[in-house]
Amino acid sequence: MDSMTLIAIASILAAGLTTGIGCIGPALGEGWAVSTALRSLAQQPDASATITRTLFVGLAMIESTAIYCFVVSMILIFANPFWNYFIAQTTGQ
Amino acid sequence: MDSMTLIAIASILAAGLTTGIGCIGPALGEGWAVSTALRSLAQQPDASATITRTLFVGLAMIESTAIYCFVVSMILIFANPFWNYFIAQTTGQ
Amino acid sequence: MDSMTLIAIASILAAGLTTGIGCIGPALGEGWAVSTALRSLAQQPDASATITRTLFVGLAMIESTAIYCFVVSMILIFANPFWNYFIAQTTGQ
Amino acid sequence: MDSMTLIAIASILAAGLTTGIGCIGPALGEGWAVSTALRSLAQQPDASATITRTLFVGLAMIESTAIYCFVVSMILIFANPFWNYFIAQTTGQ
Amino acid sequence: MDSMTLIAIASILAAGLTTGIGCIGPALGEGWAVSTALRSLAQQPDASATITRTLFVGLAMIESTAIYCFVVSMILIFANPFWNYFIAQTTGQ
Amino acid sequence: MDSMTLIAIASILAAGLTTGIGCIGPALGEGWAVSTALRSLAQQPDASATITRTLFVGLAMIESTAIYCFVVSMILIFANPFWNYFIAQTTGQ
Amino acid sequence: MDSMTLIAIASILAAGLTTGIGCIGPALGEGWAVSTALRSLAQQPDASATITRTLFVGLAMIESTAIYCFVVSMILIFANPFWNYFIAQTTGQ
Amino acid sequence: MDSMTLIAIASILAAGLTTGIGCIGPALGEGWAVSTALRSLAQQPDASATITRTLFVGLAMIESTAIYCFVVSMILIFANPFWNYFIAQTTGQ
Amino acid sequence: MDSMTLIAIASILAAGLTTGIGCIGPALGEGWAVSTALRSLAQQPDASATITRTLFVGLAMIESTAIYCFVVSMILIFANPFWNYFIAQTTGQ
Amino acid sequence: MDSMTLIAIASILAAGLTTGIGCIGPALGEGWAVSTALRSLAQQPDASATITRTLFVGLAMIESTAIYCFVVSMILIFANPFWNYFIAQTTGQ
Amino acid sequence: MDSMTLIAIASILAAGLTTGIGCIGPALGEGWAVSTALRSLAQQPDASATITRTLFVGLAMIESTAIYCFVVSMILIFANPFWNYFIAQTTGQ
Amino acid sequence: MDSMTLIAIASILAAGLTTGIGCIGPALGEGWAVSTALRSLAQQPDASATITRTLFVGLAMIESTAIYCFVVSMILIFANPFWNYFIAQTTGQ
Amino acid sequence: MDSMTLIAIASILAAGLTTGIGCIGPALGEGWAVSTALRSLAQQPDASATITRTLFVGLAMIESTAIYCFVVSMILIFANPFWNYFIAQTTGQ
Amino acid sequence: MDSMTLIAIASILAAGLTTGIGCIGPALGEGWAVSTALRSLAQQPDASATITRTLFVGLAMIESTAIYCFVVSMILIFANPFWNYFIAQTTGQ
Incomplete structure (x- = not known):
């Protein structure tokens, strides 16, 4: 398991759970x-x-x-600075 | 367990749980x-x-x-940027 | 445990839990x-x-x-893109 | 633990929990x-x-x-595509 | 731990929990x-x-x-297709 | 840990929890x-x-x-088909 | 850890939890x-x-x-068929 | 960890939890x-x-x-048949 | 980790949790x-x-x-038959 | 990890949790x-x-x-019979 | 798993959960x-x-x-001092 | 991990959780x-x-x-008898 | 995993969860x-x-x-005395 | 993982959780x-x-x-006696 795989897994799980859990409150409040x-x-x-x-x-x-x-989910999926850093590392090598 | 398998597993679980948990609130609110x-x-x-x-x-x-x-579930299943990156890696090699 | 087994297990569990958890809210709301x-x-x-x-x-x-x-459960069981990818890999080899 | 055993275990557990959890909501709603x-x-x-x-x-x-x-439980028990795939694999070999 | 033992354990636990959890809702609803x-x-x-x-x-x-x-519990205990498959495997060998 | 021990442990735990959890609902409903x-x-x-x-x-x-x-608890304790199968295996050998 | 120890531990824990959890509902209902x-x-x-x-x-x-x-607790403590089976095995040997 | 230690630990924990959990319901009901x-x-x-x-x-x-x-707690502490069996085993040897 | 240490740890934890959990109900009921x-x-x-x-x-x-x-807590701390048994064993040896 | 360390850790955790959990009920009841x-x-x-x-x-x-x-917390911290026993063991040796 | 990967994973998970959990309260309150x-x-x-x-x-x-x-999520993603420290370490070497 | 470190960790965690959990009840009651x-x-x-x-x-x-x-938290932090015992041990050696 | 990485991970997680959990109460109260x-x-x-x-x-x-x-989150992120101590250690060496 | 790292991690987590959990009650009560x-x-x-x-x-x-x-959080972060003890140990050596 290299770094990129782990970052990707964490991002996917965090993105899913953030939206999933975070929509319970607003839906009930509305x-x-x-x-x-x-x-x-x-x-x-x-x-x-x-x-x-x-x-x-x-x-x-x-x-x-x-x-x-x-927004946090979208940032984690499409504009993840940690992921970008490691991509840059890999590409630059 | 190579990287692609792990990304796939994380995506499947996150997609399922996001929709499953995230639908409780809206259903009750509606x-x-x-x-x-x-x-x-x-x-x-x-x-x-x-x-x-x-x-x-x-x-x-x-x-x-x-x-x-x-939407987050669909992105994770059908337009997952992390999955696409690794596919590109595998194909490009 | 090869990749296909793991993908299948994750899909089965996610499909079951998504429908199981996701039906509590709508049933109560209705x-x-x-x-x-x-x-x-x-x-x-x-x-x-x-x-x-x-x-x-x-x-x-x-x-x-x-x-x-x-729908998410059915996609995970019958139209799972990750599973299809690995099937294609196995068949193509 | 070969692949078929694991698929079978996951299917049994998911089938049971899906029906078990998923019946709480409808029963209360009705x-x-x-x-x-x-x-x-x-x-x-x-x-x-x-x-x-x-x-x-x-x-x-x-x-x-x-x-x-x-329905999801029945599919997982009696019409499980992942299980059928591995049966076909085993038989075809 | 061979396959049959594991299938049996999973079936027993799933059968018990399905009925146990699944009876809370109907009892309250009734x-x-x-x-x-x-x-x-x-x-x-x-x-x-x-x-x-x-x-x-x-x-x-x-x-x-x-x-x-x-019904799901009874199927898992008395008409479990996965268990029957492995019995057939063992007997046929 | 041989197969029979594991089946017995699973049956005991499942039998206990099924009755224990499953009696909360009916008692409250009644x-x-x-x-x-x-x-x-x-x-x-x-x-x-x-x-x-x-x-x-x-x-x-x-x-x-x-x-x-x-009933499910009693079946798991006194008429457990998985246990009977392994008893038959042991005796028949 | 031989079989008898494990059966005994499982029986003790299951007997305790069954009565403990199962008495919450009736007490509240009464x-x-x-x-x-x-x-x-x-x-x-x-x-x-x-x-x-x-x-x-x-x-x-x-x-x-x-x-x-x-009753389930008492059966698990004093009339446990699994325990009796292993006692019979040990004695008969 | 020999058998007697394990039986004793399980009995202590089960006895404590049975009384602890099982007294919540009656106290509220009364x-x-x-x-x-x-x-x-x-x-x-x-x-x-x-x-x-x-x-x-x-x-x-x-x-x-x-x-x-x-009563279940007291039986598990002072009249535990599993503990007595192992004591008899140890003494008789 | 010898037997006496384990028995002592289990007794301490069970005694604490029994009183801690078991006092919630009576306090609310009163x-x-x-x-x-x-x-x-x-x-x-x-x-x-x-x-x-x-x-x-x-x-x-x-x-x-x-x-x-x-009472169960006090028995587990000050009159624990399992602890006394092992003390007797140690002393008698 | 010798016996005394483990007894001390268990006593500290049990003492803290007993008071922490056990004060919720009385405070609400009062x-x-x-x-x-x-x-x-x-x-x-x-x-x-x-x-x-x-x-x-x-x-x-x-x-x-x-x-x-x-009281249970104080006994576990300041008058713990299990701790005293091991102190006596250590001193007496 | 080097330091940077671990810091990145912790930041991603903490950022997601902070926003996800922390939005339930305000949404309900509003x-x-x-x-x-x-x-x-x-x-x-x-x-x-x-x-x-x-x-x-x-x-x-x-x-x-x-x-x-x-804000805490954004700090953890875009202005994380721990991440910056390790970047500085890596760059400076 | 020597004894003193473990005692310190247990004391820190128990002190924090005791005050944290134990303040929920009184605050609501007041x-x-x-x-x-x-x-x-x-x-x-x-x-x-x-x-x-x-x-x-x-x-x-x-x-x-x-x-x-x-008080329990303060005792665990500043007047912990287990910690003092081990300090005395270390100093006295 | 060296000390600094671990301190950083603990700080990130604690900072996130403190703000996330701690905002539920005030939001509802307000x-x-x-x-x-x-x-x-x-x-x-x-x-x-x-x-x-x-x-x-x-x-x-x-x-x-x-x-x-x-404030606790900000202290843990920007003025963490434990982190500063280890930085001083590393720099001073 | 040396002692100081572990103490620091425990202090950070306990400080965060104590304030996070402990603020739910007062906020609701107020x-x-x-x-x-x-x-x-x-x-x-x-x-x-x-x-x-x-x-x-x-x-x-x-x-x-x-x-x-x-206060407990601040003591754990800025006036932690366990941390001070180990600092004194390290410095004094």
Whole structure:
């Protein structure tokens, strides 16, 4: 097992688990937010504009944490500095 | 155990677990959202248009986190850069 | 333990666990959705058409996450690119 | 430990765990659905036809996730492509 | 440790755990369903026929997931194709 | 460690854990069912006959999942086909 | 480590864990049942005879799952067929 | 590590864990029962005799599961048949 | 690592864990019981004598499960028959 | 690694974990008890004497389980009979 | 496995898990905050300005904990002092 | 790895985990107590003196369990008898 | 694996996990606090000044626990005394 | 791996985990306390002085458990007696 194989394995596992675990929270949080938005709309249809606007800002904030996880996964797969370093080492030799 | 076997095993396991774990959250979140939508519709049938529209936007947001997981799995299976690198190495030799 | 055996073992385990774990969330989510649909129908029988239609769209969305898991399992069992690569290697030799 | 033994062990364990874990969710989800159906029937006996029909569609959807798990288990036991490949290898030699 | 011993051990452990884990969900789900049936009967004794019939259909659906687990266990103990293959191998030799 | 010892150890552990884990669910489920039966009896003493009958059918259904686990344990201890096979092997030699 | 030692260790551990884990569920279930019985008695002292009789039948059902676990433990300690087999082997030799 | 040491270690660990784990359930169950008894007494002081009697029967039932665990622990420590067998072996030699 | 060291280590770990784990349940159970007693006293100060007496009997029952754990720990530390046996062996030699 | 080192390590770990784990339950239980005491005082300031007295008795009971854990830890650190035995062995030699 | 490979693997795994685990809390917390904001808006549309402003400050505070995790991940990937030290060592040699 | 290193490692890990785990319970318990105190004060400002006094006694009791953990940690770090014994051994030699 | 590599790996993993785990609590706690602040503002808009001020003090207290974790992570990455000691050793040699 | 490296690794991991785990409880506890304070202020703005004062005392008590964890971490990093002992050993030699 040379270095590159090990780096690749660690990157693959970390990328998968980061997205997998990191999407549980945002999905549940958005589920709650949407759920309350619907209940509020049914209760107070007149405030529909304010509720919808606040909902979208809130969803964007919650989605941002899912996007952090997705970004870290993408960095680990496609722009991994450790992998690039070892590629450079191998190529340069 | 050569490098390619190990990369393949890591990719298979990570792809499976990412989708498996990552679908628990969205499914529960969508369950809540749909559940409240139905309760709201029963409570305020007149707001049906607004509720349905908000529900679909919300479901799309929640579904997006499930899709992140599915995308990472597909990348790991079909467009894995680490696998491609080693294939290129093997072929080029 | 040659490469093909290891790939096969990893695929079998990942396929099983992906479907097994990934079905917990959708089943619970659909249970909630159906459960509220029934309560809403009992509470507001007149809105039956809207409730039923929204329920089916919602169930389809939730079922989709279970289907992602099932698809990943089927890909790992019947269209596994890593397995195919090694088969090709073995046959081509 | 030759390849066939290992494949067989992995298939047995994966088949068992897939069904075992994968039946927790559907059973709970159906329990909720049936439970609310009964409460709704007691509350609104007149809507009995609609409630029963919706309940059966819902149960079918939830049961489908349990069936995915059962199907994966059966595939792993009786139509396992990896096992068949190695049988073919052994026979063909 | 020859192949047959290992297959036997894996089958025994998988059969036990499948039934053990897989019975938690159905038991809880049926508990909820029966529990609500009783509450509904006390609340609306006139709907007793409908409630009882729906309860039995629901219990049958939930029980089916427990039966899947039991069936997989029985297959692994008494009709295990992997075990039969190795028996045939041993006998045929 | 010969084959028979290993089979015996696996059978003992699996038998114990199957019953141990598998009794948690039924016990809780029956606890809920009995608990609601008592509350319903206190609330509607006139429906006592229907409630009691439904309770007993429900308890029988829930108990059946505990009995599946117990049966699997007994099979693994007293009618284990794998153990019998090896006994036959040893005796026949 | 000869066979008898290993069988003894497995039996001891399995016997302990079976009773230990298996008593959590019944104890909680009986706690719920007794708890509701008391609340029902306080609410409807006139139905005391029916409530008490139903409670005892229910407690007997729940206790039965604890007894399954205890029976399995006792079998593993005092009537273990695997242990008896090896004793017979040792004595007969 | 001879046989007797291993049997002793397994017995000590199993005895400790059986009592430790097995007392969680009964303690919680009794806590619920006592807790409801007190609430019922405050609500219906006239039914005090019936409530107290039912509470004691219930506590005895719940305590019995804790006593099963304690009995198994005591058997494993002071009347362990496996330990006695090896003592007899050692002495008899 | 001779026998006595191993027995001592197992006894120390089992004694610690038995008391540590086994005190979680009783503490929570007593917390519930005391908590309801206080609420009942505030609600029905006239029933103070009955409530206090029932509380003390209940606390004694719950405390008994904690005492089982403590007794097992003390036996394992100060009256361990396995340890005494090996001491006797060492001394007698 | 001689015997004394191992005994010391086991004692240190067991002492730490016993107190650490064993303090979770009492702290939560006392939190509930104090919490209800305050709510009862606010609801029925006249019963203040009875409530306070019952609270202190209850806290003492709950604290006792924490003290069992602390006592076991102190015994394992400062009055460990196994450690003393080996010290005596070492000194006496 | 030289030092650089190990540092790289540890950094990759820690970066992934930090973001993955650390995003569960903020997502749920923001979900609650947004959810209550929507309910409050529906209940008191006049306080919309205050509610929105407080919501944004609160979301910023909660998001900050997610950002701590993201920052630590980025430091571990792109500005890792340990990695830099070893690069400097390798280059300087 | 000599004895002193191992004792030091065990002490460091046990000291850290004891305080870390042992502070979860008291913090939650105090949170509940303070939380109810504030609700009671808002509900019954006149009973402020009694509530505050009872709160402080209760917090002291709960804090005591956290202090047990802290004391055990401090003993393990600064007054560890096992460490002192080995220091004495080393010095005395 | 020399000392510096190991220190670096431990520091990286500990830094990541400390921030990752330690941010779950504060995020949830702040979510509750903000959530109640919004509900209180909607309920009592006149007390807006007091509520906002108390909220900010409370958020600062909760945030402080997240900052402890972040500080420990930063110390472990950038001001690690153990790492500095070994650097000094290496440089000084 | 010499002693100093091992002590350093254990200290780093213990310091990180102690703060990481130990901050979950206080953060949640303070979240509850602040949350109730806000609800109480909205409900009874006149008792604002008493509520605020009690809140701050309570937060200080809860924060103290977080500070215990932080103190233990700081001691393990900057004033570790075991580390100092080995430094003294190394220097003195």
